[in-house]
Amino acid sequence: MPKIVDHDARRREIVAAVWALIARRGLGAVTMRDLAAEAGYANGALAPYFHSKDEILQAAFQHAVESTNVRAEKAIGDATGLVALRRLCHEIMPLDERRLLEARVVVAFWDRALHDPRMAAVHASAMDQWRQRMSQCLAQARAAGEIADDPRDEQSADTLLAALTGFQVNALLVPHATTPARQQAALDGLLAAL
Template identity: 45%
Template sequence: MPKIVDHDQRRLELVDATWRIIARLGIEGATMREIAEEAGFANGALKPYFPTKDLLLTSAFGHVFNRTNQRIALVTEGLSGLAALRAFCTEVLPLDEERVNEARIVIPFWQKALNDADMAALHSESMSQWHDTIAAHTSAARRAGEVSTPLEDAAVADHLLNMMLGAQIVAALSPAEHFSQDLEGQLDNYLALLTG
């Protein structure tokens, strides 16, 4: 009897392998052969699922974004206002090796998205989702009397999103400098400014 292949599971295994290879070797080291070997498959096994490396990179970005969102959902469950806002931000900030590795996936995706309309649209949609969530947490904090800044909620979301994405760049490109920074302290200082 032929072996039944779970195609969704195989696709996920290949995306996970891509994530690990890019984190370890960078985008240039993430050849289709390396990814297949990392996943434990023959080189030709990637083609039916991901005909191009760009498609695989897009899937890896989507995977990292979804993993981050799953963590965010867990840590913000039952929280609201400033506590939910802080919890959201700490899951995006590169505070440990896993989140630094995620930043190493995001940066090559950004580079490709500069010249690829589909990748750019995926990034824009993802960041818009985060922006709306940050603004909603800020609004809830304002209603609860935790935030008194005259800045609009959307402006707060702009600041926090830029801080988190900038921290990802520093973490991926300058690890020594990154780990000497107190990102949680910087976040707390910013949040303190919002409370007046």
């Protein structure tokens, strides 16, 4: 009887291996041989799950975005307005080891996204989703009287996105100056300005 393989589970294992390698050595050091070894497979055994290294890397990048989105929706729950906005921002911000690892993975892919339209599309889609969700939260906050009646939601969302991506970079490069407490204080200042 043939062995039944859960292809989705194997793909998740391979993506986890990519994340581990990026965290330890950076994106440039990820080779198919090292990736297979990290995932516990023989060299060449990744082919049934991904057709190329680029496809594996794109899946790893997409998984980082999806992980953030799933966690954010769970954190937001039924909240609306500024509470929902703050919770969304917290899930994007590198405030703990898990989110710091996601930042490490995402930042590593930004350079590749400059030259690979598929990677750029993953990044653009994430930014568009987050900008739309932030604008929705801001509109809810305005309707509830939580913020001033000055509808510059797109500009406010752009400012928040710039701050959040800055937190991701700085938490990796200057962690002593980008502690979770300092990130949260900066976010509080941005939200108070609304």
